[in-house]
Amino acid sequence: MKKLTTIFIVTIVAIVLSACSNDQAGASEITITLEINDLTSETVISDEELQVVENTTVLSILEEHHDVEVQDGGLLTAIDGYERDTTKNIHWLYEVNGEMVSVGANEYQVKDNDHITFDLQKLD
Template sequence: MKQIKKIFIITILAIVMTACGNTSATDEEVSISLTITDQTTNTTISDDDFTVQSGTPLLTILENNYDVKVTDDGFLTAIEGYQQDTDESIFWTYEANGEMVNEGIADYEVEDEDHITFDLQVIE
């Protein structure tokens, strides 16, 4: 009986120690800035700073802080009432740290000091 008790205690301690030492980068808070502009009217819609968990999808940040519309396919179509117009070739684009991003907003996970810019603009 003592042997079973010892094994049980050792097992519990191992589980607790593993759980305590298993912190991931997603537990870290990071600072990002987010600028949203309408290039067709030279309007700044928003210019905000956020503190979020590292690895948070960009779509989650948008949905938690703005009125956004996204298609079932994950394409952004409107922010705060500013809507793309496919007939006029006006679309939302976004950059992270000055570079165009080639992945959807649901897949982009933010990192510390990211500066993200959304622009509603004519794409020719």
């Protein structure tokens, strides 16, 4: 009986440890495209296809792959040294699949085949 109890406990511990080793258990990887442009100087900063975990936020992906500066509240101020300039009305805007998004990059959760575009541009 003692041997059976030991085997049972070892099995349970192994199951728990294997579940803990994968923080994203059950989450699937998807493919997205991330494009970053400085339209004020017509510079393509980055254009890459990435494998990411589904439902990850756009901001998390940016922070993982680029040098990003964000103000309190999630306002994006710089990507890879390209900074917004409020005195010249130059700001970062982003779109998903060609459409403006109504939530911040810290809230939008990516879906398979999303094409995400960040543009640094002068607003009129």
